[in-house]
Amino acid sequence: MFTTGAKRWLLLGIALAVGASFMAHSPGFGMNRYYLGVTIDAGIAIILAVSLNLINGHTGQFSLGHAGFMAVGGYTAAKLSLMVSPAGEAAWFFPIALLAGGLLAALAGLLVGIPSLRLRGDYLAIVTLGFGEIIRVVVQNMEAVGAASGLKGIPKYTTLGWTFALAVVTIYFITTLVNSTYGRGFIAVHDDEVAAESMGVPTTRYKVTAFVIGAFFAGIAGGLYAHHKQFLSPTGFDFLKSIDIVVMVILGGMGRTAGVIAAAVILTLLPEFLRAFSDYRMIIYALLIILLMMLRPQGLFTFKLKKGSQA
Amino acid sequence: MLARLLSRAALPLSLSFALFLTGCGGGSSESTIKVGEFASLTGKEATFGTSSHEGTLLAFEELNAAGGVLGKKLELITEDNQTKPGETANAVNKLIAKDNVVAILGEVASGRSLEAAPICQQSKIPMISPASTNPKVTETGDYIFRVCFIDPFQGTVMANFATNTLKAKKIAVFTDVKSDYSKGLAKYFKEKFVANGGTIAAELDFNGGDKDFKGQLTAIKSSNPDGVFVPGYYTDVALICIQAKQLGLNVPMFGGDGWESSTLLEIGKEAVEGNYFSTHYAADAATDKVKNFVEAYKKRFGGKVPDAMAALGYDSAYFLADGIKRAATAEPAKIREALAATKEFDAVTGKIAMNEKRDAVKSAVILQVKGGAFKYVETVNP
């Protein structure tokens, strides 16, 4: 039943991707920088949210440093692109750059995941936060990637088609993974680590795997982001950015992929809606978080409780 | 199950998307000239964005009160980028693609200007930065302008000042590692100072926004410098000066235009006495233009004394208006040509001329803190 669901996603995603490529060339939408820009933002947010969902939602770990992985992936991909073709004429290199970014981010995920093994809950949260900050500080001091001035002139390789395609791949991969036999391990770790351990589930391996895979896709998202905004700055990957992604996962209902996707899209579009109230925009955003947590903490899109999980 | 969730999520999802696409208007009216502005009005650097915005706003109000430009009123559409990278791209995209502005004013921070510049260049909309001093900003393309001087110039000015006026041989440099403005200024200062025969006693860094600098200042003190160059922003500088005095570091401290704000005096008080900095204009200068601006700003914004960002925001608006007038049309390409051809524009922050890189060629003034106020010391011409 679940595999069918995932396959349905895949077909839907492919259809959307094809449709997106057509739309990208239509005036009024595709040619309008603003709408296109925000839509791509939403696509990138989906990848970020779904990848974090694997760690926070499905595996029940508490990672507050996801922006760090995004930074690693983004800077790597951007630097490689610039090295290969400063003039931005190597669109063929784009997927390679993205992959490299993702792999390096996955490595970072490994480095973060391992020390985190001995830690639980709040301690884990603060350590992941710490890693996120350390990555930011290191980047801020690396002249090779522009340090505080940032990395500029990144070629604009990201298109709606690429973003959608990769979002679909991410969703499909993670959904299939979690719903597979192997994937049961993640959910076991989430539900009760001690019980899982005593049943022979290698919890540490699952936790690290979750980090590595989550980091990989965050790195891909970072690469897309870099080639979309064409400029990277270390302050863009700070604690607040990590919180942004965490909020998407929570609002979507931890572990519910469809909900997380919807939350990612809505939270990306929301600031654009609130532009009219620019003075109060962030205040409203904060208030919304509080209200949503109080009134609907299971997430906006949870309609049926997953068996064995908490409210 | 997934399908059911999808179908339930689909409705709110597509609804919000549809709403977003239809948007709320954005038609162009024939009776106004639309100008976009992006600034950090909230978030960590809200004070800088608010200052430049207020200067720009004042300019627009004055221009419209005098009848507007080319017979039409100027409409300022401001977008906040919350001091967040990534937000700037959306803000500028919206101004260009949805609001159809003919030009864009922004930003103070070079980082965010660098994010916006390629967008403006690709869309062929002129962009005027009031206060970004990183050379790379205008290097992006021929549609990007600035009305301030750039770091290489300012760094050189202060290096010469240190060598010639302060007669310093060893200088310690204390840089804000979070700010590319600070790092750029520090780099050019060091180059010129060493070329002048001086030595760098020590190089330390701080993070903008920090409140405790004693660890680094103690190290600076042990290096026995003749002076300390602090190319940072006024809030940090004030605290640095206070803590330096507390530690018994009594050599002259000096810096760049980031020092310029009455807040420096409010917080620093006696600790900043006798220190120097370079900037764009002297508020106590005798020229009518400056006096009128200061008065008008105070009246409009509840007695606040305008700082350099406000003055530059004001100038960028008038600079644009002047360009539109000379172009005799509100067409972005023609405006660009007129702006690039500016030979001498009389601004609050000095006489502005555009060089071939579209950077402002103007003099810097050096001020000293004396008796709790900024006093003019000397002018340095390019």
Place this chain on the structure above:
Amino acid sequence: MDWLLQQSINGLGLGSIYALIALGYTMVYGILRFINFAHSDVLMLGAFSAFYLEPQVSRLFGRESVVGAIMIVILAAGICAVLGMLIEFLAYRPLRNRPRLTVLITAIGVSLFIEFTAQHEKVFSAKTQFFPRLLPEHSFQMGNVFFNSTDLLVPVVTLLLLAAMWFIVQKTRIGTAMRAVSYNQQAASLMGVNVNRIISFTFGLGSALAAIAGILYAMKAPGIEPLMGVQPGLRAFIAAVLGGIGNLPGAVVGGLVLGILETFLGGIPWLSSYRDGIAFAILILILLFKPAGLLGKATVEKV
């Protein structure tokens, strides 16, 4: 030698502030097993309360008077205690039985709400304002080592407050009730403890500590602005975890260790640009070897 002494004094001053803030974090965590992200904003509110109180108090007691300063501190602490209890009542109490993650996100929301509201023009506005001197400041010099009265005041106040907290928690009835609630909420309520009241009290106490820390912080660096609590709050949180979260003396130890290390390492030229990351690096290193923090006790999970 001078350099060593000077940096030690610098570090002590900084560390004491971290310790004071960390005390508040750790107290709330001990009772509720929850990280109150809004704690750092109460710090800011404390400083601003003092800022607005100062002109009125000075009129009564004169400027820079000891009595005036004590009044301001007490009033500001009181205001923030009430604010802390209000936040608990409105935002955290309704979520008492929800998973910890929910409350954590709510806390983040509250923190952001306070920060952004404070930045609004009509509230405090985003600019940095000058914090008036509450006490006359005397400078001292021992050879080439400089320090002033504030440098001495902060550690003394911190120790006094730590002693007071320890006394309250260990030797008073309400302290016993607090400890009971931290061990087992249900059992405590069965024994007749009014859990709600204890939690409110803890929040009030923690917030008062944060307010005092905020005022001391502002005395050291007299520029206040809405985001002033973020960095020290983060450092103090690390300090609390470092010392073993839930452990009062641990919070102080953690704070002092962090303050001193940050100061020494920050004074090393090529390391100073990494100062932000140093605190976290220290934390991660310590947690690798002692997962429960320096003074924490590893809790055995009963199945």
